[in-house]
Amino acid sequence: xxxxxxxxxxxxxxxxxxxxxxxxxxxxxxxxNNTISRNKSKKELKKLQKQQYKQQKxxxxxxxxxxxxxNEGVPDISEEKINFEEPKTDREAYxxxxxxxxxxxxxxxxHFDSTRYKxxxxxxxxxxxxxxxxxxxxxxxxxGKYLGLNKNSHLIxxxxxxxxxxxxxxxxxxxxxxxxxYLPYKSNSFDYAISIAVIHHFSTFDRRTEALREIxxxxxxxxxxxxxxxxxxxxxxxxxYDYQDVMVPWLFQNQFDMTKKNDEKQDKHISSNNKNNENExxxxxxxxNENGDEKIIEKSGSQYEVYHRYYHLFENGEFExxxxxxxxCEIIENNLDHDNYYCLIKKK
Amino acid sequence: MKILTHNMMACTKKQCMGKxxxxxxxxxxxxxLEQEFNYEFxxxxxxxxxxxxxxxxxxxxxxxxxxxxxxHSLEDxxxxxxxxxxxxxxxxxxxxxxxxxxxxxYPIDKxxxxxxxxxxxxxxxxxx
Numbered sequence: 001x002x003x004x005x006x007x008x009x010x011x012x013x014x015x016x017x018x019x020x021x022x023x024x025x026x027x028x029x030x031x032x033n034n035t036i037s038r039n040k041s042k043k044e045l046k047k048l049q050k051q052q053y054k055q056q057k058x059x060x061x062x063x064x065x066x067x068x069x070x071n072e073g074v075p076d077i078s079e080e081k082i083n084f085e086e087p088k089t090d091r092e093a094y095x096x097x098x099x100x101x102x103x104x105x106x107x108x109x110x111h112f113d114s115t116r117y118k119x120x121x122x123x124x125x126x127x128x129x130x131x132x133x134x135x136x137x138x139x140x141x142x143x144g145k146y147l148g149l150n151k152n153s154h155l156i157x158x159x160x161x162x163x164x165x166x167x168x169x170x171x172x173x174x175x176x177x178x179x180x181x182y183l184p185y186k187s188n189s190f191d192y193a194i195s196i197a198v199i200h201h202f203s204t205f206d207r208r209t210e211a212l213r214e215i216x217x218x219x220x221x222x223x224x225x226x227x228x229x230x231x232x233x234x235x236x237x238x239x240x241y242d243y244q245d246v247m248v249p250w251l252f253q254n255q256f257d258m259t260k261k262n263d264e265k266q267d268k269h270i271s272s273n274n275k276n277n278e279n280e281x282x283x284x285x286x287x288x289n290e291n292g293d294e295k296i297i298e299k300s301g302s303q304y305e306v307y308h309r310y311y312h313l314f315e316n317g318e319f320e321x322x323x324x325x326x327x328x329c330e331i332i333e334n335n336l337d338h339d340n341y342y343c344l345i346k347k348k
Numbered sequence: 349m350k351i352l353t354h355n356m357m358a359c360t361k362k363q364c365m366g367k368x369x370x371x372x373x374x375x376x377x378x379x380x381l382e383q384e385f386n387y388e389f390x391x392x393x394x395x396x397x398x399x400x401x402x403x404x405x406x407x408x409x410x411x412x413x414x415x416x417x418x419x420h421s422l423e424d425x426x427x428x429x430x431x432x433x434x435x436x437x438x439x440x441x442x443x444x445x446x447x448x449x450x451x452x453x454y455p456i457d458k459x460x461x462x463x464x465x466x467x468x469x470x471x472x473x474x475x476x
Binding site: 090091094095098131132133134135152154156158160162165166169174175176177178179182183184185186187189190191 | 349350352353356357358359360361362365366369386388389390391392393396398436454458459460461462463464465467470471
């Protein structure tokens, strides 16, 4: 008897266990009203939690996007493969670079400046070592973050983007507007040169090689160039590119608009955003609207625009291939640091 | 544009390679900065200078400086002070630079020379 009792208890236990398991799976068709209501509230709670979790995740993702860009200038929006065909002529390449590099930087220069202030230790070390009274060039100086690092050297910055040179001038740095391919300097004149994150903005191998050749031209014999470029392995940003020619987005905040007087453009943005607000997506606090090449995003009252810059991401051995075309120079060191290739090239 | 920068510059056109300097300076606005004299810096800069460029500036701004390099002495502190002041303290704000070879005029605005060639200048030899 005792044995069978135990067996029944066991069976009951098993059944109740089974029931609980079913409840957990949200598939039970139990007739017990209490169980249904309990399960329903449980279900609802779970659904709600799931929703909240999803929303939170979405919000975090959005915040992350914005913060990352504002704080580090590292875009975290998934890269778009905009049909990029290698330009057929040099002039076509020139036009691609004007449209997808020069004009974009001119637009975002002020915003870019607010995100780029930390010197890259490798560049810092290089500049610290140059001797007193040396004269150098920073080709593609951007907002001039390296121009004031060594007061004992005369470092001239140049950039193709007019707004960048204005920013440098406001910081009392020497800067001029010039094309990397047509540097306004005498040959064999400089003690050193830097080219930081510039060469990857040229859209053909020939143009990248010519840009390098032009920097070597203005260097003295024995002088060194520190040149860096983005690499295809962008692992630290959680990405790994499987193609080399990419359009990298920049989420531009309108507060950095250098052409605020351009009322027409502003009005266009506002009206397109208003139109968006009338949409069903009222609960969404982020509305995206395609407007030709640029995207407008409204987020918590601020307006953003997405601009894409062209990059040719470097593969291992690419600097070697370029240097092989220029007999006047040789590679001293070539390494990968934080997904950037940095290369020390000496003029023979 | 400081004068030391001018001393390194040349016309950007490939046809002017080796002939496009010193650039002729026109100046309608300039400022004088107050950077302290640095002996070591000036002494090391000296051998890198192009004296045809210094002569161009000396004439333009009417600044007396010994142009005969055989009479220069790096022990002469007065000379180095004048040179340092000329190179690092005089800054052209508005004006232009003209190539002595092709006569191309590059504007200087708000202290920044614009040395960019137009698209039609870059591709003038290519027939579309």
